[in-house]
Amino acid sequence: MDDQETGKISTGVPDSAASASLPGDFSAEPMREMAFPAVARLELDELLAQLVDRAQDVIETQSRLRGLLRATRTVIADLSLEVVLRRIVEEACQLVDARYGALxxxxxxxxxxxxxxxxxxxxxxxxxxQLPRGQGVLxxxxxxxxxxxxxxxxxNPRAVGFPANHPPMQTFLGVPIRVRSEVFGNLYLTEKRNGRTFTAEDEELVLALAASAGIAxxxxxxxDQAQRRQRWLQASADITRHVLGDGERPLNMIVSRARELAGADVAAILLSGGPSSxxxxxxxxxxxxxxLQGRIIPMDGSLGGKAVRTCAPLxxxxxxxxASGNDPYAHGIGPLMIVPLAGSQVANGxxxxxxxxxxTPFTDSDLDMAAAFAGHVATALEITQARAARERIVVLEDRDRIARDLHDHVMQRLYAVALGMQGLAAAEERPGQARRMATYVEDLDVTIREIRSTVFELRGRRTTAGSGLRARVASVVDAVSDAFGFAPYLRFEGPLDTAVDAAAGEHLLAVVRxxxxxxARHARASSVEVIVRVTGGQLSADVIDNGVGIGNTERRSGLANIRSRAEDLGGTFDLSAGPEGGTHLCWSVPLA
Incomplete structure (x- = not known):
């Protein structure tokens, strides 16, 4: 039987030798040492080295994953967009050991x-x-x-080189940053330290960071939008409170707050008095x-006119x-928002x-918030106009009462006094006293004529929306009161509403305006008087101020227009110094 059948294990040595090496037999020869072949030892060393390398890779990967988690926590720790963007770049550079980074x-x-x-x-x-604008590899x-x-x-074929003084850059890693489904921007990393190149693992780590960055x-x-929207709404509430509280100069407050909230360098409110050109x-x-204050902008060919006519934000x-030359506010301006004032009663603007x-350009979010703000502005302007109309009605009713009292009481008494004094003068025997009495009568006649003119003016200005020529002239004068800072004095003489035809009336309005x-632009006056007369078959308009004088009139196309209007109707135009300095504009045409 072989060894397997007997249950013995063959050692490959004679039995005598085996018996000689039994335990306890110290006289026997020591056993030979166990030894591995050289090939087996080499394979084991390689396996151990691979295990160490794998362990090092696992440790390094774990370290980089911890770095990614730390970077993600850092990026999402703040809600300020400016801070978030800078932290993304800083953490990306640290994550892949890049010298330079940008977003x-x-x-x-x-x-x-x-x-x-x-x-x-x-x-x-x-x-x-100048910073890069997105050319070449970017x-x-x-x-x-x-x-x-x-x-x-x-x-790279798209490379365009670096500008002067730019540090050398060789290795490059770039990934897009997506916010929802849109590409918000790109993350650029260059010059991995110690001369190494960016690896596929670096790319995966930066992509993971970019995904977290998109959410942040x-x-x-x-x-940021919620905060800015809150500030716009607060400004709207402040303006509404200011208007309802009868605050002064609401338009100034509106334009100032709008410029502040939008981060704009210039802001303006454009208005027209209805379907104007x-x-x-x-x-x-x-x-x-x-x-810019007071500048006239045509509807046609201007960005402001386009926004107003289409009633759509621009x-x-x-x-x-x-922009064309018709937009004076566009000089030196890059980003521009124009939001129409949409209201049921407010003037176009x-x-x-x-x-x-x-x-930095304005965003769609900026436009939406400005449009909502403009809606509140339109409402505030409507409230202002309604209050002004109510106050005007009160004033007009008061003027009507004054005119009635002047006509029914004061003028009748003056007539009676004048007649009585005239009778006394005729009965007086002494010539000197008779002459003095006649002078008093003449003074009373002048006073009566002035009171009559005042009655006509008060009654003619009952309503600013009236179709009469008096009311339209008064509206023109009222419209420029803000430009002067005071209300010009207006006086009418004669039957203006009945004696002047439509064509002459339009010319008159243009001349007064x-x-x-x-x-308002040139005189720097503290007093302005407008006198409109219908006497002796002539229609005349005088504008008299106490300003700085005529000055150079050769380059003023407006004066040429006034002269042309007079000549078209066969009349005259004269511009001279006023009786107390300043300027006296006199325009006169014959009535048909």
Whole structure:
């Protein structure tokens, strides 16, 4: 039987040798040491080395995952968009050991509207000059929003080189940052330290960070929008309270708050008095506000006119390029918002908000909030107009009462006194006293004529919406009162509403408006008088101020228009110095 059958295990040595090595037999020969073959020892060393390498990889991977978790916590720890964007770049650089990093925010037109960078000293950034706008390799990532990894930027066909004073950069890793389904921007990382290249693991880590960054950016944007919306609503409430409380100069408050909330460099309110062919810069605030105030803007060919006529908000990225010369507020302006004032009773108009060329563009969210604000502004203006109309009715009723009392009581008494004095003068025997009595009678006659003219004026201005020529002239005068800071004195003589035809009346209104506008712009007057007469078959208008005088009149097209209107009707026009300085404009035409 073999060894297996007997249950014995063969040792490969004779039995005598086996018996000699039994335990307890110290005289026997020691056993030979166990030894592994050289090939087996090599395989074991390699396995142990691989285990160590794998363990090192696991430790490094675990460390990088901990770094990713820490970066994610850091990124989502703040709700300020500006802070979030910078933290994303800083954490991405630390995560993959990159020397330089940047985040480019993509505008609607495709270029980079914002570029947040880390790793460079401010003095170096200042030497480099203009920040990237999304060309070359950066533009490739914008056009094709997919991860991009390069060992040498210069070898890419889209590379355009670096500007002067720019530090050398070779390795590159770029990934898009998506907010919901839209690409918000791109994350750029360059120059991995110690001369290494970015790996596929680096790309996966940065992609994971970009996904978390998209959520953090979305939250920050929503929080920022909520805060700004709250500020717009608070401003609307403040303005409404100001108007209801009969606060002074509500338009100034409106335009000032709008400019502050929108972060604009210039703001203005454009208004027209109904279906007009032009808009007026009623109030302006910010850059060049003094120059813009009172400017006339035609409806046709202007951005403001387009927004008002279409009754739709207008968002422009570069107003200096798109606007015509008809938009005075667009000079040097880049981003521009124009929001129409939509109300049932308010005059046509718009709120204009602009930022200097090169500034951050307005967003759709900005436009929505400004449009809601403009709705509140329109309501406030309607309230103001309703209150002004009510006060005007009270004033007109008071004027009507005064006119009635003057006509029925004061004039009758003056007539009686004048007749009595005239009778005394005729009966008086002494010539000197008779002459003095006649002088008193003449003075009374002049007073009666002035009171009669005042009665006509008071009754003619019962309503600003009236169709009579007196009421329309009064409306023109009232419209320019704010430009002067006081109400010009207005006097009528003669049957203006019945003796003047429609054509001559339109010419008269244009002459009064132009004369007052010139005085408001150039005269610097403290007193202005407007006299409209219908006497002896002539219609005349005099605008007299106590300002600085005539000055250079050769370049004033408005005066040429007044002269042309007089000549078209066979009349005359004269511009001379006033009796006490200033300017006296006299326009006269014959009545048909």
């Amino acid at each position: 480019g925010v993509i505008a609607r037109e495709g270029h980079l509207e914002q570029f947040i960078h880390v790793g460079m000293e401010p003095s170096l950034v200042e030497k480099i000059g 533009g490739l990532l914008t056009a094709q929003p997919q991860p991009l990894r390069l060992n040498d930027i210069a070898t 950016i979305d939250n920050a944007r929503l929080f 032009h808009l007026t810069v009623e109030v302006a605030d910010g850059d060049d506000a003094g120059v 968002l422009v990225s570069d107003a200096a390029a798109e 718009a709120v204009v908000l602009g930022r200097r060329h090169g500034a 132009e004369g007052l506008s010139n005085a």
